[in-house]
Amino acid sequence: MIIYKDIVSGDELLSDAYNVKLVDDVVYEADCQNIKVGNENVDIGANPSAEGEDEQTDDNTQTVIDVVYSFRLQETAFDKKSYLSHLKGYFKKLKQRKIDAGASEEEVKAFETKAGAFAKKVVSKFGDWDCYVGESMDPDAMVVLMNYREDGVTPYVVIWKEGVSEDKI
Numbered sequence: 566m567i568i569y570k571d572i573v574s575g576d577e578l579l580s581d582a583y584n585v586k587l588v589d590d591v592v593y594e595a596d597c598q599n600i601k602v603g604n605e606n607v608d609i610g611a612n613p614s615a616e617g618e619d620e621q622t623d624d625n626t627q628t629v630i631d632v633v634y635s636f637r638l639q640e641t642a643f644d645k646k647s648y649l650s651h652l653k654g655y656f657k658k659l660k661q662r663k664i665d666a667g668a669s670e671e672e673v674k675a676f677e678t679k680a681g682a683f684a685k686k687v688v689s690k691f692g693d694w695d696c697y698v699g700e701s702m703d704p705d706a707m708v709v710l711m712n713y714r715e716d717g718v719t720p721y722v723v724i725w726k727e728g729v730s731e732d733k734i
Contacts, residue, residue, distance in 0.1 A: 569593065569729040573658065574706035576699025577636050578724050587726065591679040597632045597711070597720040630711065630720050638697035638709055645691045651708060652684055658705075659727045676727060687723075697722075 567581040579585060583595035604626040632638070643651065656677070663673050687694060687710060697709040710723040 566734050568732045568734055569724060570732055571699050571703075571707045572662065572728055572730055574699050574701045574703035576701050576703070576706065578638070578699060578707065578709055578729060579632060579636065579722065583632060588723075589679055589683055591676070591683050591726055592723045593726055593729070594721055594723050595632065596714070597630045597722060599628050599720070600631045600634065601626045601628055602634060603627050632722050633697060633711070637700040639700065639702055641696050641698050641702075641708065643696050643708070645688060648691065648696070648708070649684075649688060654705070655707065655725075655728070656680055656684075659725065663727065680725070680727070 567585075568577050569579040569585070570577050579593065579595055583597065585593045585595045588594045633640075659680070660673060660677065663676060668676075693712050695711040697711060698704075699706055699709075707725060707728045711720055712723070713720050
């Protein structure tokens with residue numbers, strides 16, 4: 566199994582258990598599911614009420630998105646301007662990381678071009694995206710993006726390829 570960890574915060578953001586796909590050679594995308602959590606039914610061996618009435622319990626179930634729940638992602642709020650400001654600083658870190666790792670000038674330029682193109686797609690429909698940060702809530706770390714497929718039902722998340730390490734466990 567591969568766990569994708571944020572290179573800035575070390576937070577786990579995604580795993581290959583979610584059918585991760587590389588898109589445009591710049592981001593990983595993974596389809597998610599809505600799941601219900603809570604209201605665990607625990608049998609303690611007691612008999613139902615002798616009066617014959619059904620005992621009512623609070624319905625404490627919650628519908629959550631599996632990736633968000635599993636990796637304890639925290640929802641955060643950005644407007645388009647503040648997201649672009651964050652992204653500019655974040656891309657600067659990723660670019661420097663590539664340079665420090667010995668990437669050629671062409672590789673760095675290719676990253677900038679691809680990342681910029683994908684960022685424009687996100688920003689053009691920014692209102693459709695939900696933003697999440699990792700469990701540590703590090704303000705300098707990656708912002709995980711979540712949107713819905715064309716069917717309007719299937720959620721999916723997007724993480725930046727250059728912003729994660731792939732840890733095999």
